[in-house]
Amino acid sequence: MVFPSKKEDESGLSSYYNNKTTIIQEARVFNESPISPRKCRALLTRIVYLLYVGETFGTQEATTLFFGTTKLFQHKDSALRQAVYLAIKELAATAEDVIMVTASIMKDMQPNSEVIYRPNAIRALCKIIDPSMAQGVERFFKAAIVDRHPSIASAALVSAYYLYPNAKDVIKRWVNEVQEAVNAKSSSTFFGSSGGGGYLGFGGGSGQPSGPQTIPSTSYIAQCHALGLLYLIRQQDRMAITKMIQQLGGGKSGAGTTLKNPMALCMLIRYAAKVMEEDPNVQRQVLELLEGWLRHKSDMVNFEAARAICEMKNVTAAQLTKPIAVLQIFLTTPKPVLKFAAARTLASLALTHPASVATCNIDLETLIADPNRSVVTYAITTLLKTGNEASVDRLIKQITGFMTEISDDFKVIIVDAIRSLCLKFPAKHASMLTFLSSVLRDEGGYEFKRAVVEAMFDMIKFIPESKEQALSHLCEFIEDCEFTKLSVRILHLVGVEGTQSPQPAKYIRFIYNRVVLENATVRAAAVTSLAKFGVNSAEPALKKSITVLLNRCLDDVDDEVRDRAALYLKVFREKSLADTYVKEESVFSLAALESKLVAYVKDPSATEKPFDVSSVPKISRAQAAQEAARPSTLDTLGAPLSKKTADTPAAPSAAEKQSAYLQQLSEVPEFAPYGPVLNSSATPAQLTESETEYQVNCVKHIYKEHVVFQFNISNTIPDTVLEQVSVIMQAQSEDAGLVEDFIIPLPALTAANSPGIVYVSFTRENPELYAIASFQCTLKFTSKELDPSTGVPEEEGYEDEYQVEEVELSAGGDYIVPSYASFGSEWERMKSAPSATETFALSAMESLKAACESIIEVLNMEPLGGSEVPSSTSVHTLQLSGLVTGGGGKVLVRCRMTFSRGQGVTLELGVRAETQEVCDLVLAAVGG
Known part of the structure; x- marks a missing residue:
């Protein structure tokens, strides 16, 4: 027999061996006699492997394999039985009539069956039965x-997790058993013999099996699953959760806790922190x-408790002393996992409490020579x-x-730390800029390069x-930059900042090289x-040279490049166009523009009037650029993802929210005569x-x-x-300026169809005025009550x-939305517009920043x-700009403030607006 060489193509053999068609043909071995x-x-094993790597079986194929597999229940081989269970769990999701194997499975669930x-x-x-059948197998799960065997108890508890979403009422009746599993002592079963050579030496005498025996186990893993x-x-009852934590906590020291499993204690710590x-x-x-848990004998419990304290809101330096001491001990341990966990936690804590973390600097500097580069990265970041x-x-020098x-x-983490350090010590910008420029030339992916470019942007x-x-x-970097997005952002920045340079002409070569050598974007x-x-x-000479270069761009193969060149050549000849298309510092908010356009298109009378672009708020070009930039801010640089945000999906954008509201309102015929929606709340009021x-x-x-109030109502009570x-x-006041029209009630609301919507409509008595009011709501x-068996509500x-x-x-x-403007020029332009000035005493404010x-x-x-207030000043001016809905x-x-x-x-509030009603609106908002 000749074995294939390793040099031969093994992928072909593996493909044949794990081929779906081959496996289905070979499934006849399930029907052989004897098996x-x-x-x-x-x-x-091959079937399960295929399913794990993403292969799919058709319904007929899965059904054939499933029932072929179930024929193996007649064989008593324990290893084969375990493989059978593994396969039917995976095939059950696709196969049909899987419920027919329930009897065979339940036979193995009997207390007198084999423990294995x-x-x-x-x-x-739990994968086979329908959720409606959970009540029928309830006694087996209870x-x-x-059960005193931990593997059996854990299997039942974990299976309850899968059943819970569809059988909540049944699972909730198991509370007493689950509580008992939390408090019970763990044990494991083995088979001993009565002879001197029996298992572990137990028993003695005839040498005949003495049956199952129980010995203590130190894992207590079932406690972890039961607690979860x-x-x-x-989880919906905060008082019950608090009571559970106090009962299982074991007092101030934590020594009296019934939880012996370290993972269970870690879960309890996380629940307590929440x-x-x-x-x-x-x-x-x-x-x-x-x-108290900081002194537990388990390292993982010590760390979890220390991290929970470090992540507390408004934690004080005194409260951080004990957890930092525990983390400092972990920094010197020989275990790499503990060193990494401690360094990572301290790196996150250093953002808010650098002085407290500074006590660990000696140990952190020792870690710079650690062979584990992940530990070194966080140590350097913290330092x-x-x-x-x-x-x-x-x-x-050590980082380089x-x-x-x-x-x-990890390179990104280091660069982010350097980025924040630049602002902390501006005098050291030369050495940090040299470091950033050197790593910018190194090999790396897009995220790493973008982190370096963002750091340089902040320095500028x-x-x-x-x-x-x-x-x-940055100009040298774009000479060989392979990332289009970064090249575009750098070119934009050079166009903004390079024009203010003493020698702007030196940047022209780098920019024009991109016209010659790069892609269309x-x-x-x-x-x-x-x-x-x-x-x-x-300089007229520079302007003339640029005109020559733009004329060459008129022959470009891409229409976008040609159109831009033609536009700017026209702009050069007319100053008014230059002020609008080049020097203007603001752009339309794309999210707001999209929502306004959607409302305009859906309005039946839209064709009768042009789109009012003045109603769209503006943002600065810097803000528009930041929308495409990294979402992290300088305050969170280098910090690990929090447990709240690590797995959280992205929130819907403002445009998506507005579009959803418009869709809901368009389905209500009572609102059709109202016309387009001028504004909707960005965030629902809880x-x-x-x-x-x-x-x-x-x-x-x-x-x-x-004005339409949309109440989103959820009913969390089952049955x-x-x-x-x-x-x-x-309304709290009789002269609110609003008259109630009607209420659109919700016919029925259950826990299953929550949330539901109730609308309340009011008419504005004078649309030219902006009503401000407060409403008591009931x-x-x-x-x-719902009948649990039929789901039909009772008559009464x-x-x-x-x-x-x-x-x-x-x-x-509600009436004002943020909108960017050039405050100096706009304030001067509105000098003759309606204005108002009033002084307020804000005695409750403890600082100008507040x-x-x-x-x-x-x-x-x-x-x-x-908006940024120096800590040493007692006199400050805040400038604000907004856009009033409905043509306001x-x-x-302008807010002039003094602090004593x-x-x-003491606040002097100056307002300038298009109408006097808007001025009164702003004063009323601050005065209220």
């Missing part, structure tokens, strides 16, 4: 949950528990955030040595002394950048707590002559239906009311200058 366990196990069969049978059964299921059942975040009132008690200015050069030895992901923006050198490095960006130099240059039985939030829609659901709104409904119910939070119709967010944040939040306007036009606000300790902030 060959070895052949069947090999074939089952029962866990596999339990796991397979018995398995409290218990939390899943009680409760503490949602309810600050229990922070002190939970913090005592966490500090960069906590070190002083004198240590910057030494650290950068191993940058080529780490992956791009915040450190003027570094501008010339940074621009030169980069060429178009280069043409725009050239035009900015021509428009903003005061009117109830997240854990209450009825959850309500409100979205406000502003029309020209109406209950709410009928004729409505919201009663009562949820009114008829509650009825009872009327009930539920008080929710007040709803406010205010200036910010006053600025409050004013921006109340007015919902774009801060154009003064632009509104500008003990008296708060």
